Amino acid sequence: MTRQTRITLLCLLIIMLPIIVYLQAIIDPQRAQFQPGRGVASVVTEVGSTPIVLPTQFIFGTVIGLREVVAGMLWIRANDFFHTGDYEPIIPLTRMITWLDPHQLTVYSVGAWHLAYNFVDIAERADRRYLIPGMAFLEEGIRNNPTFWDLYFEMGFTMYFNKVIDYNQAAVWLRKAQERGAPGRVQRTLAHALDKAGRVEECIAQWRYCIRDAERRLRKNPNDRDAQYDLAVSKRNLDGVLIHQEDRKDIAKRPVDIVFEAKFERLGPKRFRISGYTNLPDGARIDVTLADKGYKEPVLKEFTWEVDPRVTLLYDIGLHGMLVQNGRFERQFDLSRDPKQYPLVSPEYELALTFTPLGAPDEVLDVVGWRGEAMRAKKYLDTSIEGVRRIRKVIILKREDII
């Protein structure tokens, strides 16, 4: 090779270097838009105050760009834990998976459901403290996948509809899912949420929307089985709501004086009975909540699965509420076998016994109205939620009353 060629090649090399740097500088910001895990967060992250580091065997795969593969392997592991009933390690695993690959929708929904439902006491009552982390986990999933309907549905149905029992909030999230192209079953769940929230006109409008949407899909494909099903169910349910609307339109003019009384009895250390009577129709349910006095649900800006070990929360609400039969209701509680879930360290507790018409069965609503319009009561009438009349008795208990 001549000296001239060598110098030419050297010059070429020198020219190439700034081009390489320039290209890298314009590639970097583009890459940051879609590659999960940036910076030193590639192998170490924090959940609340808990640092979590990838298991050693997975670090190599992660650093050489196989994040999604490692996420898949961890999900296989989590699946094994589910099948063997070993629930404890699942949450850290789901955390790792979504940190490695924040677009795993199923992992977010399963992780959130697991937190909200599967940490239970001896009576299989879920630990309410884990509901907030579960919802924070879902919110993180939604932030990472805002255009997909799946996690909005999970938030609306799995959390607010079934667990928090807040049908208004359920409707907010289900509507967001619908706006993002959710299928017919989600649209129908939104109609049910509006029905249970007592928002009858909106519920009727939603059933009509379901019908129009199913018809539109059937025009495209007359053999679409889902659309056929959605159409039939929506028409039937719309008819049902219209009949109830007619039946209940003057219900406020037929007031019912609700009699309600409830008492707390200590049966032994951390064992007690709640019982009472009412003239509410059979099938009504009385929600029971026992919480530290002054307890406010924490607002989690970021997901953490750590819960306050000093907080005591007991929620038997919705379908888990006490059933009214022959004018009476009663349930015994034994918190003695779950000291971790019910630490009972607060000096005072608030025991609330509530009947809410929201979500009550039709035979009850036929008497009290969708939002309790017909309810009158000398004692315990609660109107703290706008437009809803509830019956609510609050008993303040001292620690000694329970332990």
Add this chain to the structure above:
Amino acid sequence: MSTLVIAKATFGEAWRKKILNIFLLAAIGLIAFSVSFAFFSPGEQMVLIKSMGLGVIAIGGTFIAIIMGITLIPAEIEKRTIYTILSKPVKRHEFLLGKFLGGVFTLLVNITLMSVVFMAMVAWKAEWHVDWALLKGILMIFFQVLMLIAVSVFCSVFATPVVNFFLSSAAYIIGSLSAVTMSLSRLPEKHPIVRGFWWLLHYLVPNFANFFTQNPLIHPEVVIKNELIYYAENILYALIYTSALLIGAILLFERREV
């Protein structure tokens, strides 16, 4: 012309190497194995198959590139066949480029074989719907390993195969960790010299992480804005970096005593 003859010979020789064939077979086996995760829902299973398939092709390509790249030149020197070749009217740079092209062609065929199995598996699981978008990921993997084999060939000019194995592997790992090097080069609390060190590392070590495009390929909700431009920039980056390494290798090889 002599470059192509050497490339062809290198390709033939590479196929006779058992270790490369073992890597290839293991990779194909792993891809086929990924379809056995039948206990997941169809959506999850597809995510796993795609991510695992692309990952296996990447890792298989990486191993083949390093193992082949580190032996391309030193093997000829050790066996003294280089003297016979260079005594003919073959210039040193032609020899080096021929070895490199032979290696690249071997890699191309290996990646193609793995990709065929991978695409077939995905199509089979998707009721024979072929996901052509995955080819973009495979293309990126090819350009990634193209740079890697160029690194190995460059190092093989001055380092022994063992040293070269560690050098190439280190370059690959550091280049894959470029998200870390980038953030370290921008930490304001670090001393400017430290930041400068990370800056140099980030911009001068071949950036293999640019080519990890699996996430948008396995999750439809993740999109690369200006996808075509992104891919074009990366291919240009790989070609320029590979050329730079080859020029460096030629310059060093010209002055090396063999």
